[in-house]
Amino acid sequence: MPPETTLPGSAARSDTSAAELAGLDALDTPTVARTPWWRRAITVGLPPLVALVLSIVIWQILWAAAIWPEFKLPAPITVWQAVESRLVTGEVLSILWTSISRAFLGFLAALVIATPLGLLVAKVKVVRRAIGPLLSGLQSLPSVAWVPAAVLWFGLTDATIYFVVLAGSIPSIANGLVSGIDQIPPILPRVGQVLGARGLTSARHILLPAALPGYLAGCKQGWAFSWRSLMAAEIIAAGPLLGVGLGAYLKQGSDLNDISMVFSAIALILVVGIGIELLVFRPIERRVLRARGLAAGV
């Protein structure tokens, strides 16, 4: 069926055209500039470091001015000593470990529950109509509101803590996945279809990778919520059956009227929250977005 007419001089022409194409490619290929890691570390790490040092300096000045009594505003050094004295006994590590392990276990459990839930809500219309609004409503419910109910149901046990953490993070993760799936450009599922992907194959090769950025954003927020909920639960639900986490430590400080203990607890809570975000979620998100050419700002 191919036509018998041959293209005149096609071999010679294809050689020059290859060169022309290569020339065009060289002209309009986007160039991706990579900055060395140390330069990035300086540009990313220096400004917050300066801000931190400045705020400690201001704190120190305020303290030195003695506007507030010592039991309201401690000196930075006293707070550091509160941490340091517990650091040498290993108490700080055990407190951190208690809280972080709880938050992570809770977060993992939330992932396991929220991922299929999000898939269901995104892909099954009836489910979306039924629990979609509830799921986004729950996201704005402060998880501390769950603590009294959980205490009544489970008593002062780990179950109470985990329940509150799950209640706090599941809606974020599920909603993240739903919006990730909703934002998939409609062309991509069609591409999958014409390439021969159906059902589960399509989910694996098209749906999930395409929804990954939204899902990751949901996970990041889910982590923040799980950490926040954990602190709320630990502050309110303290008891002999529960190990001492950061929240309980904060509560102790308040009960003992020890403002330096309170400050050190707040500082530790902040450090962990920011640290996990910077060390775990930021790099993953960066990698994923970069691979797709989406990471202009991160």
Place this chain on the structure above:
Amino acid sequence: MSTTTSAVPVNDVSATAVRLSGIGKTFGSGADAVTALQGVDLDVSAGEFVCLLGASGCGKSTLLNLVAGLDEPTSGELVRPTGSPSFMFQESALLPWLTAGRNVELPLQLSGLSRSARRARAADLLSLVRLDGMADKRPHELSGGMRQRVALARALAAATGPDGTGGGVLLMDEPFAALDAITRDVLQGELLRVWEATGTTIIFVTHDVREAVRLAERVVLLSSRPGTVVAEWQVTERHGAGGERLHDHITSRLRQVIASHAA
């Protein structure tokens, strides 16, 4: 050069790759229903290269989507090719999380080809579209023209199958419309070469008469609102005076069709 008006040549049924009879497609319902296609009859035999020509918005993409099975016709009878046809979209539609090479490999992977075999095949296809050594680039690291060439390689991978022997159907929706003239010229040449080598059936949508005359064995002209077949030309001579005359003739017919909508 033969001019037939909406009469479809009767082909041997066994050699028919795609057959549309009385195909209609209406979007929506009630007052704001849009009839994109109406009474479209078209037969494409196996191994044929057909160009669908028509003004913007006349329903060319809709027609290809129906043939591809991405959409269902509201009326008429449609015989689709056996096996899913391969499709090249108007935009490159690469998967942004895969490298160029993995994008080309995907249809082969889905058809169950082993890793090393599909990698080798993808490398062949990438070098066919003059993208040697670009397999590890991500779509966003490529220019628009290069992306479209990767998409062409992927469509060819799907159309010619794991062994590259072809026999499939390749549907192309204005694949080269967004490219500069030189790239388009090269890719048209490559496409003809691949078609001659593999005997793939190609339905190629364009609004560029010159492109249609250069590529196709048969040019089919669609009218707009609703889209229907108004004329067909068999292209026997692609170059020289005959090709020029055919080009001028089709262009004037296309102008007529477009002008008739002004009334």
